[in-house]
Amino acid sequence: MFPWQHLALLLLITVHICKAQDCDEFTDLDISHAIIGTNLKIRLLLYTRENGTCGKLLSHTNLTAHPHFNLSRPTTFIIHGYRPTGSPPNWLFSLTEQLLEREDINLIVVDWNYGAANVNYFKAVENTHKAAQNLSEFIELMAKHNANLSSIHMIGVSLGAHISGFVGAILSGSIGRITALDPAGPQFTGTPPEDRLDSSDAQFVDVLHTDIDALGFREPLGHIDFYANGGTDQPGCPKTIFSGGSYFKCDHQRSVLLYLETINRTCTSKAFPCSSYKDFQDGNCLSCEKFGAAGCPVFGHDVMRWKDILLNLRQTKVFFTTNGVSPFCMTNYRVDVMIWNEDVRWGYITIKLHGNDEEAVATIDHSAAKFQKFKETRLFANFDKDIGSVKKVSLQFSTGNVFKPKYKLRVLRVRLTHLERDERPLCRYDILLKENKEVTFRPILCEESNF
Template identity: 80%
Template sequence: MFLWQCLTLLLLITVQICKAQRCDEFTDLNFSHAIIGTILKIRLLLYTRDNGTCGTLMSHTNLSAHPQFNLSRPTTFIIHGYRPTGSPPMWLQSATELLLAKTDINVIVVDWNRGAANVNYFKAVENTRKAANNLTAFIEKMQKHGASLSSIHMIGVSLGAHISGFVGANLNGSIGRITALDPAGPQFIDKPPEDRLDSSDAQFVDVLHTDIDALGFREPLGHIDFYANGGTDQPGCPKTIFSGGSYFKCDHQRSVLLFLDSLNQMCASRAYPCSSYKDFLDGNCLSCDQFGAAGCPVFGYDITEWRDVLLRLGQTKTFYTTNAKSPFCMTDYKVDVMIWNEDERWGYITIKLHGNGEEAVATIDHKAAKFKKYTETKLLAQFDKDIQSVKKVSLKFSTGNVFKPKYKLRVLRIRLTNLERKERPLCRYDILLQENEEITFRPIPCKESNF
């Protein structure tokens, strides 16, 4: 009898432990659900530093049922987009963990997979309004329990960006911040502000564009809009349809990966205000004077450091480039070249920086540069990594002409200025470049009169 009582007690304790450790998961559907079509259902999964890897399904009506939901902390909502296969977004866990590592907040994952999983994209678009109304009611309940709307941050991906905008509009633009990661374009292009995300939907709206020629939205939507790699083809993504599904979604999904990289703080991607990506690549938009001592804005979670100046400047459109994989950030240099050939030369420059056993490469080949005697040619060189202490520099000049005679470029002076670090530019004087032949030299600090 005693043994039986002990076993029963042990079983009850085990059941209670299992209940205590039970985690609520994001709705996992499959392609058959999308074919049949799903009816909208909103589930809110709460994560805090106390349960960073174990979600808690929240009540929409009884907030006091969740003691770990501290309304004195800021709250960040993560809202996914269209899910044509029904599978959970692969990046959700990383997003919650990185956000909680960054700061002590409530993270609420908005699971509207039942509603987003549908081969009929138009039905998913229709559900965005309904999802927004549901979230609005929940946030109003938070407000009644003491939460500040200014402390709410909504991170919306694709359709989730417009859901965030609808919520913000319902609350008269009072929420603190909306971060829109490649807002969806189809069914939202050419719509008035009330039918899509708009800068008036929150006190501060920051937007990233990575697929403006397909699934994303081309025009600016926020107080600041970042166009990574011009907002179109992302490096490392497939270039042909033969790559399968990744050809269609890689550019669009890159927006999330770039944002997660900014949370990692492995490095910073500084973006430059410009009217076009072409002008940016041509090195015509490297001034950051309007932003004061902070310099040009850095893409990502910490963009709020520039919030006040951005609100004063009005809508700001910025550009930057990335690597093909994490860490995505590149290191930018302004390169000034002056030649003393009698005849004009047109061509491309490849630069390598060497230091501490590392090498960084920048190929300036988006268009042929024009080099003219005693005239400074300004170029933007973007290196795949940052060499903290440059010991040597390699240069190569090419024209791309296979059948013509090989040219020489007589460089009177080349000057390399790191745009991130306020240090003396590096120079080299009197170099003869043979076409397609790399030359390596030790740079020296530029003379004062040269910068």
């Protein structure tokens, strides 16, 4: 039997097993449905550890009809957004699988594809209110069967984030948590809180922004708002319209991919409170004192560890950076440079950390840094990976000026401080950097007086 025949047989067996188990699947529509327009219909698909790959359609009126639906367990709702082509979200299976692997919960996928699949975006927006009313009635029924509303977590993507907010508002903010992944901006920007998600819609609301200059919402909406890479132009996403559909949706969809890696703890991204992304990039917002001994919050599923602190702060805006591909998390260092050139130098620094057969790179080039004699210049370096034990460091200085004379940067001291681990900084003294020439050295532990 040829390999493709083995695969075909395996797929056939899988299909028969699913049919035998009477699995219910997410509604799969196509562009023709969206062009004609679809009327709202809500389907609630239940997944638990007992039926992790076989969805069960829940009744909106008879909760006891489904033996796997145990109301003594926490319940998480996943609510998708606008579906202009009618296809199921490509991230849905991964999100369902990883949440169930992480926690023993009732996981309910809210399938409102009939209603979200419509080339008329305004009609889909209108349907968000109707979908929220339907969901809130279902949750009220859960409460009548002694479900604890504080243990309900709603994960809403794009329009689904606002649906979560509307549900929370109808239930007077009694549900435990809303996680909003790049809440939709069009038709919601500039509206009052009752017409969009806001922090009063749940006991705790955490929000991720990845596309604030197009499909997402720009302003803070929750108790904590995370801005990945400033909330715009996610690394690895297409930069021109010639890339097709991914040019329009990549930044927006990145929110789900970033959140996914926090569920299984593939990645941990520390986020820093700041008033602007520029200040964050310039290294002006690296203090975590306002969070006390807990330190700066991490983005994603585990942010609940900071809940009490964040509720006291009322509203917190934080920033973090990511790689362009998975694993998305980066490693942050504070880099302090002091020179002894007589003249001021402006330029960019590239740093490489060398470990055992691995290398991490950070290029600090968002704006030219100012280097001045005997004054410490603070830089914020984001490395593409974490090097557990740094053996060597490479530095390269550049001005970006092609036609001007090459400069030298006489470094009196460079100090690298790891911002995720509590360990002694690494230093090096008296280095001569010739423009565009890489210099490699072995760092030493900084003297106590230097930090």
